Amino acid sequence: MHVVVLGAGYAGVTLTRKLEASLPPEATLTLVDESDTHLVQHEVHRVIRRPSITDTIEVPLESLFDRAEIVTGRIEDVDTDTNSVVLDSGETLEYDYAGLCLGAETAFYDLPGIEAHGVPLKSVSDAERVRQQALDAIDSGEQSTFVVGGAGLSGVQVAGELATLAEEEDAADRIDVILLEQLASVAPAFPEAFQQAVADELTERDIEIRTETAVSEATESTIETRHESTGETHSINSNLFVWTGGIGGSAAMAGDRPVVQSDLRLTKSTFALGDAAKIVDADGEAVPASASAAIRSANVAAKNISQLVEWELSDREGFEPRLKQFRFDVPGWIVSVGDGAIAQVGPKVVTGTAAKALKASVGAGYLSSVRAIRQATELVGEELNA
Ligand SMILES: Cc1cc2nc3c(=O)[nH]c(=O)nc-3n(C[C@H](O)[C@H](O)[C@H](O)COP(=O)(O)OP(=O)(O)OC[C@H]3O[C@@H](n4cnc5c(N)ncnc54)[C@H](O)[C@@H]3O)c2cc1C
Secondary structure (H helix, E strand, O other), X not given: OEEEEEOOOHHHXXXXXXXXXXXXXXXXXXXXXXXXXXXXXXHHHHHHOOHHHHHHHEEEHHHOOOOOEEEEOOEEEEEOXXXXXXXXXXXXXXXXXXXXXXXXXXXXXXXXXXXXXXXXXXXXXXXXXXXXXXXXXXXXXXXXXXXXXXXXXXXHHHHHHHXXXXXXOOOOOOEEEEXXXXXXXXXXXXXXXXXXXXXXXXXXXXXXXXXXXXXXXXXXXXXXXXXXXXXXXXXXXXXXXXXXXXXXEOHHHOOOOOEEOOOOEOOOOEEEOHHHOEEEOOOOOEOOOOHHHHHHHHHHHHXXXXXXXXXXXXXXXXXXXXXXXXXXXXXXXXXXXXXXXXXXXXXXXXXXXXXXXXXXXXXXXXXXXXXXXXHHHHHHHHHHOO
């Protein structure tokens, strides 16, 4: 019996670690990723201001697992009808059960010029590119504008890093940071009190927020926008354009993020979780694409896959096991805005040192849970000194 985990982000790493503990010894376990490191993606915006954090947020996969075989290669295709995965090496992996954890890719929606001129922010190299362009504009000594398109978790945090970078380089008076959001509020997928606190923190750093503002086109030096209610159009002269305006599925899934219900089952043998799927939880709620949801969905997928493997190995004795249902229940949300942070814990919103400490401890707690102890310790230092 062969179980494969496709993708080693939060969902894939958590799922693999849980399966190492719960799968019967007869089962074999393989983890596939195109990279040989696990990226702690919710910290990747920090590279814009602190490139040295890279060593902390890229964790070698070989240090995390005891039992799983790690295969490094790009997945070209996943065929959930034949239970097979094609790698860029030409090799095909067959599986009995799979966890599809390929995350998401930046979506450009075919808007003219957005992919050509907008820098996405999903990887360390994206963040390095943003840093370089920002520093070039700052070093030019000219008045410059940095535009961030999309005010979800990544856009908010990128805008915060850019404004704080300008301040640290003594260029805040020459650099304008504008954050554009198509919907009516920043952090639109999150609770209202959290949205308001995030907006306050952005405004405090002189970041201009334009909500109900859709990006319609980009050129090398301009961003065209259209107001969602009034239809008014604007052209912004921009020296740096970061695009965090949406996500789509992995190329290996032909760009699809399939919908799964609360048992996370895509087909009889394939489970889809984390950002790779649009998850509807046991309460019928759409689960926001987030590291929190990826980790929590992996706990449920691990139980379901292990139960099914055990049942198969017992020659399907009795009925198929009843699968565990995923209910997305988080204690709260935390984001950074430059050297500040906002945490929502239950109904309460916290900012300042308390929120920074919470952010550091949540990140470190996650890293410790996947055995990345050195990185956990370093992250606390990086976060508290941010
Ligand atoms: C700047 C930024 C800030 C964020 N801040 C927060 C935050 O504060 N809180 C929060 O909860 N979330 C945050 N997020 C969102 C969070 O990072 C994602 O929701 C989370 O990474 C999803 O986890 P995942 O395991 O589903 O996917 P990922 O972490 O994206 O992992 C997917 C894995 O699949 C691999 N992969 C993909 N395609 C292939 C292929 N074809 N072949 C082989 N391997 C492949 C990738 O290499 C990767 O290792 C942030 C995201 C960004 C970009």
